[in-house]
Amino acid sequence: MQLLNKPEGSQTMIGASDKSRLTIAEFAKESRIRADSYHRYHIDTIETPDRQALPNRFLVSVGKFGLAKLLMSEVFEYWGKWDVVFARPCTYGVFSGPVGGFSPRPEKCVGCLRCTIEHPEFVTITPNPALASLGDSYLNSKIISTIDEEARKGTVPVRGQGYRGRFGGPGWDGMFTDMSEIVRPSRDGIHGRELISTIVDIGSKPMRLQFDSEGGLVSAGPKMMSIQVPFVFDSPAGSVMTPSLAKIWKAAAEQVDTLALIPGDMVTSNNLASPSVVPIISLDSSETASSFKNGTRLIQLDGWDASAYASISSSNPDLMISIRMSFETGWQGQLNEMIDAGVSVIHFVANNHGEADGDRFIMDIIIEAHEMLLKAGVRDKITLLHSGGVVAADHLPKAIICGLDAVGLDLPLLVAIQARLSGDTSSREDYKAKLPRRFDDKWACQRIVNLTGSWRDQMLEILGAMGIREVRRLRGEMGRAMWCTHLEEEAFSEIEGFIGGGI
Numbered sequence: 001m002q003l004l005n006k007p008e009g010s011q012t013m014i015g016a017s018d019k020s021r022l023t024i025a026e027f028a029k030e031s032r033i034r035a036d037s038y039h040r041y042h043i044d045t046i047e048t049p050d051r052q053a054l055p056n057r058f059l060v061s062v063g064k065f066g067l068a069k070l071l072m073s074e075v076f077e078y079w080g081k082w083d084v085v086f087a088r089p090c091t092y093g094v095f096s097g098p099v100g101g102f103s104p105r106p107e108k109c110v111g112c113l114r115c116t117i118e119h120p121e122f123v124t125i126t127p128n129p130a131l132a133s134l135g136d137s138y139l140n141s142k143i144i145s146t147i148d149e150e151a152r153k154g155t156v157p158v159r160g161q162g163y164r165g166r167f168g169g170p171g172w173d174g175m176f177t178d179m180s181e182i183v184r185p186s187r188d189g190i191h192g193r194e195l196i197s198t199i200v201d202i203g204s205k206p207m208r209l210q211f212d213s214e215g216g217l218v219s220a221g222p223k224m225m226s227i228q229v230p231f232v233f234d235s236p237a238g239s240v241m242t243p244s245l246a247k248i249w250k251a252a253a254e255q256v257d258t259l260a261l262i263p264g265d266m267v268t269s270n271n272l273a274s275p276s277v278v279p280i281i282s283l284d285s286s287e288t289a290s291s292f293k294n295g296t297r298l299i300q301l302d303g304w305d306a307s308a309y310a311s312i313s314s315s316n317p318d319l320m321i322s323i324r325m326s327f328e329t330g331w332q333g334q335l336n337e338m339i340d341a342g343v344s345v346i347h348f349v350a351n352n353h354g355e356a357d358g359d360r361f362i363m364d365i366i367i368e369a370h371e372m373l374l375k376a377g378v379r380d381k382i383t384l385l386h387s388g389g390v391v392a393a394d395h396l397p398k399a400i401i402c403g404l405d406a407v408g409l410d411l412p413l414l415v416a417i418q419a420r421l422s423g424d425t426s427s428r429e430d431y432k433a434k435l436p437r438r439f440d441d442k443w444a445c446q447r448i449v450n451l452t453g454s455w456r457d458q459m460l461e462i463l464g465a466m467g468i469r470e471v472r473r474l475r476g477e478m479g480r481a482m483w484c485t486h487l488e489e490e491a492f493s494e495i496e497g498f499i500g501g502g503i
């Protein structure tokens with residue numbers, strides 16, 4: 001489009017060709033229609049009650065004799081001032097039932113300890129061991145409770161107590177993000193007046209464009225698709241994934257506009273093929289790659305085999321193919337092979353504690369993989385996904401800072417629909433998940449949508465605080481992060497006795 005001032009009466013014309021020329025009034029009208037039809041991406045969250053509530057956070061124990069004694073003494077002391085006599089020490093309603101403290105409501109207790117400080121002789125508040133026993137050392141009860149709340153309300157959990165997590169430690173806790181742009185008002189996260197995009201591209205973009213002498217484009221264009229959020233829904237363990245769960249994954253992915261990774265045979269036998277579904281196919285059944293219809297855009301090969309990849313890509317030129325690869329010792333060689341073969345989407349997998357390649361944490365391995373692609377000069381030609389070890393909203397931006405394009409979620413989705421996990425939860429295959437007894441697909445889908453809405457809002461908050469206007473620009477932005485070990489080293493390394501290695 002170009003703006004032309006033509007001396008045809010008062011008519012000002014706009015447009016590249018005579019046919020498409022518009023008057024200013026027509027152009028303004030079209031622009032208005034275009035502006036009115038603009039839809040700002042938003043995830044519709046709806047409060048969705050529990051089907052299998054978590055155990056209460058605290059146990060509230062009230063000595064009946066002590067309480068009766070207190071009531072008697074208050075009746076005598078404040079006779080006639082019944083509001084004083086019947087005042088309850090808990091503003092959260094734990095003692096507001098018909099018989100007050102004689103039958104407390106521990107599900108309302110937030111652990112402020114006011115009651116036990118005022119009446120230590122007969123009130124005791126203790127953490128509930130049934131809650132503490134949920135999960136494991138990585139996906140612990142605190143994270144499970146947070147995911148549960150995010151999936152129920154679809155909002156960012158705010159408790160008004162500031163950050164109560166760790167400052168430093170193993171895993172993702174060892175990284176801090178730089179929020180120095182927090183004062184920039186136009187990018188104020190979820191309330192932003194200026195759009196912050198969470199769109200990510202899956203596929204390959206050319207590193208450069210080539211034109212002929214006439215200015216025509218001669219090099220290949222991008223082969224990619226975009227999804228609205230920097231995460232995809234990954235398939236849980238084979239023993240856990242069922243056709244009904246796959247349908248929920250698919251419905252939620254379609255609603256949020258992301259991708260659901262589902263075993264290929266399940267996609268075929270349940271007719272689940274869709275643009276939002278990525279069938280995972282084993283190397284043994286690679287010949288089925290072209291059988292997925294209904295707009296399937298991407299398939300995933302479970303493992304690397306150069307000849308299978310070459311054969312599928314030559315016989316399905318319009319299909320995008322991703323390779324699922326575990327970070328086993330020697331993964332670097334396999335990554336180099338995939339770079340040479342022109343693989344455009346690589347999906348790394350670690351165990352559920354984010355450990356791979358011996359006992360390395362995934363953070364270091366992702367950085368190494370990202371830097372390998374940078375060195376090879378192909379970073380924009382390859383999309384990096386990863387599953388395993390991302391179980392909290394703050395892990396997501398940290399993983400992207402390390403160099404991922406998007407993250408695969410599986411356990412957090414199971415927790416969102418209130419599955420109780422057991423067995424070896426560190427392993428990707430050896431755990432079990434017990435789902436609530438009565439639930440319908442709509443309920444489960446909304447819980448997952450709520451979780452994604454909450455995690456996206458938290459991503460927007462971080463992007464806003466960092467002054468970054470889209471999540472694609474966060475990828476590999478390690479200059480905007482700090483590592484506790486580095487800071488300690490810098491500050492204390494010259495002090496005798498310093499051993500380093502983090503807290």
Ligand code: SF4
Binds near residue numbers: 090109
């Ligand atoms: S600890 Fe606080 S919230 Fe819990 S019962 Fe006591 S006063 Fe109420």
